[in-house]
Amino acid sequence: MSTTTAEGGGAREITSALDEDTPTGRLGPSCSDGVTVDDGGTAPRPRASEPGVEPVGVAAPIDHERALADRHALIQLCLYAMDRARSGGVAERIEQGLAGIGVHAMRPDGQRFDPSLHEAGGAVPTDDVSLEGTVAETELVGFVDHDRLLRAPIVTVYTRR
Template sequence: MIAEADGTAAAADASDPDVDLVAAPGDLERALSDRQALIQLCLYALDRARSSGVVERLEHGLASIGVTALRAEGERFDPARHEAGGAVPTDDPELEGVVAETEVVGFADQDRLLRAPIVTVYAKRAQ
């Protein structure tokens, strides 16, 4: 009661501390820019990580914010979505043009391609 008498008690109409404040102009743009910078930093770290556990943790963290790893094994090669890094000869006409292996993992942020996977593609064996 003393706290109420001297004005230190919380007012009934005080704002809820769990409610977000109104963003200042430019906050959204700054947050999006910061997000992109952090994503690029994570991709840089992924490319240099020597531990599979670190790679897994970074990929999991990125996936939690909508950035997915792209591994293309078994997909039909598409130059709009893949970068050819090499070829593997095959005698099987069904495999020709199919991705044999992902050399460097690609990434997409939602539907936006950040980096195409670099892949090895099955190609018809030279006769």
């Protein structure tokens, strides 16, 4: 808001404090952190305020072998924790997390026993010939990472009496 007054023969414009606070949609000559904005946004950013701290440049190349080794170690740690989990909910959540990255549980109950995929931990005698050589129960869950066997399930197999 401006007001014109005539004092002592000359006109003088008085600018009120409201005019200075009226939003214009433009930034002032500088921000509170000392970065000027008069450059149209093309000036380099200020350096870190702490000595010895440099801005992050291009990321280092990924060491794929190291990443795979780290992944395998973390999977083994999860399997170890899952085997020892006292809560069914915790074990289930770990299994879901592993499945999310392609590591799936093997519970071959009812499937034909395959010594290349299963480890026999026991036998259950049966008179039913159709059950012979079939997995009766999974004692310890096995795991595959996509198509690679991480741990064979330990199973009980039906055998003929």
